Amino acid sequence: MVGHRVSFAGGTSRGVVLDLIRTRGPISRVALAELTGLTQATMSTVVRQLLDEGLILETGRGESTGGKPPVMVDIDPYSRFAVGVQLGRESITYVAIDLSGAIVGRTRTPGVGSTEPAEMVGRLAAEIDRTLAGLDIAKRSVLGVGVVAPGPLDLAHGAILRSPHLSAWSNVPIRDMLSTALGLPVLLDNDATAAAIGDFWSGRLDGVTAHATVYMGTGIGAGILIDGIVFRGASSNAGELGQVLAAADDGGPVVLEDVAAPSAVVERARSTASCARWGLTGLDEFDDFRRIALAAAHGDAEAGALIEFSAGHLAAGVLTLANLFDLDSITLAGPGFGVAGPTYVTAISRRLETDLFARMRHGVRVRLSPDVANAAAIGGAALVMQHELAPRTMGLSSLVAR
Template identity: 45%
Template sequence: MPTSPVWGSRLKTRGLVLDLIRAARTISRIELAASSGLTPPTISEVVRDLMADGLIVEAGRGVSTGGKPRRLLQLNPTARYSVGVQLERNACVIVVVDLAGRQVARTSFRGTAQMPPQQALPFLATQVKALLDEAAVDHERVLGVGLVSHGPQDRPAGVLLTPQPTDEWRDYPVAPRLAEILALPVLLDNDAAAAAIGEYWLGTVDPRSTYGCIYMATGIGGGVVVAGEMYRGSSSNSVEIGHISIDVHGDECPCGNRGCLENYAGPAAVVRQALATSGLAEQLMLDPADTDFLTGFARIAAAANTGNTQARHLIEQSARYLGCAAVTITSLFDLDAIVLAGPSFAVAGSIYQTLIQQEVTRRTFARRAHPVRVVPSASGSDAAAIGGAVLVLHSELTVGRAPTEAAHAL
């Protein structure tokens, strides 16, 4: 049933107020009216509704400015929860976050993506339920699940449009099927987009800024956020920087393009380069038959940190390529900052941050107009999983949907 204009307006107003309270951590009703442009009576009505639902609570009084101290409001973190599931090619991470976006439980395991989806999704559902039980989270307070993975995707349909990791996953309705098993709404999204919006909720960046996120796990992805809103493009398959061509005469990529960045700078590419470097594979015990590129890449990154010149050369080369991509998206979107997120930045993140910052500072088109900061993610290796959970909070509480629409998410 379509949402009425009045109900839709109420939801947006409620979402706006809730997001202002979340961002401010503590705020008075008067400050809410000033920040939102809403009238004090409207703010009072919305606050009453939010308190009745248990989403916000009063948190004492502020400092007096001459009159009666104002009562402060804040989120009630335990009022609602959401789940983030990062489905990687070689691994899976599941997190539970509270209403404030804080992680309250986590688990990880390998091998799920190598199963057929008919086997993998019931297993994932079992792991989600076990983690909620372990964290003593009331299932009735769980808003839904953010399932994040690589693209391309049909996000509204909840379908992956790629044969990775195996042909069986292509065109399989992963989100609807998982929602059916869990009896919870499931939102499918790109892992890099999820990591990007998660940084906004967790306060890594200025909420008014335009910033980008470079996400590197097995592959390389990107996202751009403008004043708290994700840039989606026409099909939510935007900012795929891993598939920017850096060599028009390069090898053909499975995506259909040639000379893609991911094939020069991604973890799999760095591992292949290490295997081709005399003596390095033996020294780091790299197995040419191993498809777990994250583990091999972590060994190379650790060796680079400890002074191995061959490993350092490979990591710095990868960082320079990523710096080129960072310059491209910064010039395209006129970014204020770039966040580096994902498990592949966990070990050698400082090398990447330094070299990417150098490239951006030296080469960005608008460098004389304003600086561009390159910063590490607040969520580290789990940025995509936490971002997936945050996307559920954002969709359900900030954007706002009518109750009937929420039910239809199943």
């Protein structure tokens, strides 16, 4: 590494260093220099800047290795906060996280329903302000708000393109509206991508190269990260795992979403005689799905078969995803994994162990999100953290106009 320049595009080194301190801290300047390839002198100034900004703290001395013991630095978790909002049909989840990615507060309000966008934005802003006040978080230490919605979005304009349950929101510039209402930066992204960034920001993906967070909500999506950078594809629609082809009962081709998603499981359950036993209401697909999963967990064989059916198909889809992206890490998140999560983890792990193309070369770590229900909201907040503190994009196209 002598004589050759190490350069992170566009002042990214600050963000890389912050990432390392977050995931590996407490850590010394020397260790950071070794990890990044930057010189100790450069690291000294980068760390100085982070200290001046109040993002990190000197936490004490490390072990001496025969000379001066190093001064360790670590994240100051309470120096900055971010808010994540998940727009759902039945409910809206608000989450505040600190710089380490840990939840410091959570609220839930009734869903969007048929509320007009303009009014809803006002309510969102009020609820966010209230939540922050209740947590005693000064607004100037809040980096921004990340709004998470399902379905195809128009990221360029910060709007929802079309969503089954939020049809009135089509092409409404919700991002900018909320930003002016709040006086804070606002980002919009989809649930799977956000959940993936949440996994990354929490430090759980240290050492991972190619990761996917499989998000099962109304649909099934995957947020894909390469070295912690979101993979978006040509139109930000990458990772549409629900659209992978699956084998239907009758041999005909179907899309994964139609056989493995919670709604599909519930629908299959209803054509069953045992339907009544599980107390399905037909009102809330997630609630019904949870009842089936609970029955399965309590040993109900028929319910177990329904879940296994879904898990088997999802495992096949994830196998394809893992083969095509050559993944080395997968996280499962979203309400669909609320009760039956472990069953899905097992099914996917098994399938990958036997059928992954690269299984001789490396394994794939499959894990359940530590907070499946709030993963997307947490991720929304993490998205803001990453955007404000450690911005990074993939490729060069952003720099070539047209």
